[in-house]
Amino acid sequence: MNSRLAPYLTALAVMAALALVPPLIKFIAPDKWELTAHIGIKILLNVGFGLCLWMMLQAGELSLGQGGFITIGAYTTGILVAKYNLISVVWLGYLAGALAAAVIALMLGYLIVHLKRIFFLLVTWSFAEMLHPVLTSFEHPFGGAMGIIDIPAPEGLTLFSESWTGYYYLALIYGFAVLWIVWRIAGSKVGLITKSIGQNDTLVTFCGLYVRKYKVMIFVLGCFITGIGGGILASYLTAISPETFTFFTSLDIIMFNLIGGMGTMAGPIVGAVILSGLNEYLFAAGYWRMVVYGLIIIFFITLLPGGMVSLPAALRKRFTRKTKKQEVGLG
Amino acid sequence: MFMQMAVTGLVLGSIYMLVASGLTLIYGIMHQVNMAHGVFFMLGAMATYYATEVIGLPYFVALFAVVLVFPIIGAAFERGIFRNIRHIWLAGYMATVGVWMLMEGLGWQVFGTEQKAVSFPITGLIRLPGGAVLPANKLWVGLIAIAIMAGVYYLVGRTALGRQLRAVEQNPRAAELMGINADRAMAKGFALGVTLAALAGGLVSTLYSVDPSCGSTPMLKAFIIIILGGLGNVTGSVIAAYILGFIDSFGGSLLGYQAGHFMGFGLVILILIFKPSGIMGDE
Amino acid sequence: MADRSILRVENVSKNFGGLVALSEVSFHIEKGDFFGLIGPNGAGKSVMVNVISGLYSPNKGRVEFDGRQITGLRPDRIIREGLSRTFQHSTLFFDLSVRENIMMGVRAMADMGLAEAILGSSSARSKDKAIEDRSQEVIDLLGLEQQAEEVAANLPYGLQKIVAIGIAIAPKPKLLILDEPLTGLVAAEVDQVMGHIASLNQQGMTIFIIEHNMRAVMNFCSRIVVLSFGNKIAEGAPGEIQRNREVIKSYLGE
Secondary structure (H helix, E strand, O other), X not given: OOOOXXXXXXXXXXXHHHHOHHHHHHHHOHHHHHHHHHHHHHHHHHHHHHHHHHHHHHOOOOOOOHHHHHHHHHHHHHHHHHHOOOOOOHHHHHHXXXXXXXXXXXXXXXXXXXXXXXXXXXXXXXXXXXXXXXXXXXXXXXXXXXXXXXXXXXXXXXXXXXXXXXXXXXXXXXXXXHHHHHHHHHOOHHHHHHHHHHHOHHHHHOOOOXXXXXXXXXXXXXXXXXXXXXXXXXXXXXXXXXXXXXXXXXXXXXXXXXXXXXXXXXXXXXXXXXXXXXXXXXXXXXXXXXXXXXXXXXXXXXXXXXXXXHHHHHHHHHHHHHHHHHHHHHO | OHHHHHHHHHHHHHHHHHHHHHHHHHHHHHOOOOOOHHHHHHHHHHHHHHHHHHOOOOHHHHHHHHHHHHHHHHHXXXXXXXXXXXXXXXXXXXXXXXXXXXXXXXXXXXXXXXXXXXXXXXXXXXXXXXXXXXXXXXXXXXXXXXXXXXXXXXXHHHOHHHHHHHHHHXXXXXXXXXXXXXXXXXXXXXXXXXXXXXXXXXHHOOOOOEOOOOOHHHHHHHHHHHHHHOOOOHHHHHHHHHHHHHHHHHHHHHHOHHHHHHHHHHHHHHHHHHOOOOOOOOO | OHHHEEEEEEEEEEEEOOEEEEEEEEEEEEOOOEEEEEOOOOOOHHHHHHHHOOOOOOOEEEEEEOOEEOOOOOXXXXXXOOEEEOOOOOOOOOOOEHHHHHHHHOHHHHHOOHHHHHXXXXXXXXXXXXXXXXXXXXXXXXXXXXXXXXXXXXXXXXXXXXXXXXXXXXXXXXXXXXEOOOOOOOHHHHHHHHHHHHHHHHOOOEEEEEOOXXXXXXXXXXXXXXXXXXXXXXXXXXXXXXXXXXXXXXXXOO
């Protein structure tokens, strides 16, 4: 097999397998499909969000404001498509949402690109926090505390008898499209540049590259993609309010990378699958949810900082060390 | 009306000052943004509630107990979780988020969801020159907060512990060469910082009713303050605390809570963009 | 005369707060020179390089490179004018392979756009090829074929210094500035690194080296400038410098 095609074929195979999930579950356990679709949609969208943040992390930027960009995408779509009916095609609403997120990311990114580490994190977080009072305070155009309701499904999705089946396929396409984009970038020379910026940005400058341009570019692209996801979520939820996406939305996206591991692209994917799945069950657990979250974070930070993808290597290391000890003991 | 708002701003500012100075102290010494700060505020409030309303200790004895107990709790967290990972900034940050989630979640289980209030031993109204009328407890809480802050200045400025903390803050390695155990100094700094948060919680519990999430808002305010004041700069934080106290008092009264919230975070973004060293910084 | 010089530093002063790091320093380097800048610790040598390469802007004076004033330009723009430099510390992308490190230096990296990178268009493929070809050339030139796919952090220190030089020469610079390339190397490594630098110079590249290793500087440099406490105290051929009383005094601290 051509090694250049191998990743594509693998991805296509996984995608095909995931595309077969709906008919399969509907055949085996029809009553379980709605819940499964719901979880699947969340996972697939979150994979996209997690990968966008991973891409930014490569360039050394950690944004705690991604929930804010989801909000911008969702609200733009909702305002244009539902509240004022300015756009009749929902797909164009998604595009508008993505563009709004990208334009705001461009302005913010241009201003904050010189900030590093905790300062970048704090300013993106503050930005996301600022959205809440703005959305709540203005009835027009944001719908105040009630938010926006009756956001329609995109055209063509009505082909499916149950809407969640349609959204499942939409989320599937979204997740894999993001995967493709981020993978293409990571493997390209631009990806090499971003990775280098994360390691030593001064040296990148002295390679004759304008570091800020690349950082802003990656930030804007990540927010553009995240904005599309926000639009899809707006349709899927049909109603959004200032409380829909919170600090915890942004935190979750960081946690995907933390749980899965930030070293490789597999990390945020694994993390998104685990945490989004877990979230569905934790939602019913009330305040125990926070306890579990706290324990998860502390566990990964202190015991498995490389995330789940590093687990096999960590176990192997542990195992070999033990056998070595035994050898010493025997000798 | 103006006088009323001004005094309210001063009292709010004094409380913010306690929470924020602890937060900025921890950042200055450990270079760690402590997202669990609000949890210690909440625990301080809860400890005060159980000591006074359940066990029946006098209020000031309860506050004193907070001063005795929270340094130990703080040092235990520092030793148990934060010490090993503080050199990786993201791990340090996320670990404090983890502690926040864990402790607040446990708080809901242990303390329950009902609102709790602590009664202040001094009651009645105080008439101020200029026509403002203020509940006595509010004024006293503000004064106590200022007294505690004066104590912190004494501790950091004049004592051996303060010298250790300042040495570690400036240069941990050089401090080690001077025979200061940087690890222990950082534990002490962290303990001092969370104790200030807990004391603020104990004070606020007499003004507003508290629940396990009551630390979030003060923590948010404290973040805004320490960025305005410059991360690690205690005096900057004190000034910024009163600025925010007045913004909240005047802005909140005139424009509503949401506007105050917006202005606070807007200030943070402006400061971070244009003067990341804060209002007191020299850049 | 004027078109022979590649770098002209004119009356450059730099202060940090009250501290004078450079005071009215002037010198020029001619095309093809092997130029050395020496001086005791704290003389302002690294500050000079940082001013030339745009990391610091001077309080006074100007720097002209290849007939164009570069003072006030962004560092990455200065590099694209054809001036490369290495660093004393943190000289590499330690988690990248040697090949990737050198690719980062190649000029064509700056031309790669985001959209073409994602789509893999024919323009992107031809740029990719140009980058890969050039990095292979540099790898061959420096004899790094064996280590090309290794992670830079795992290389011995001497090879790391050579990779750093590889990044700097990948864009085919007109002037190569080396900030203490020999620090921390053992004798055999010193010879290896200096050998590479000398052969680059023979191929026509102008070299500007800051070094503490006097033997290497005296053997290889054609012209030397000596700084002490931010002032230029001597300039000339190695033989003249070695006999200069000022220089001897500043080094022995009398």
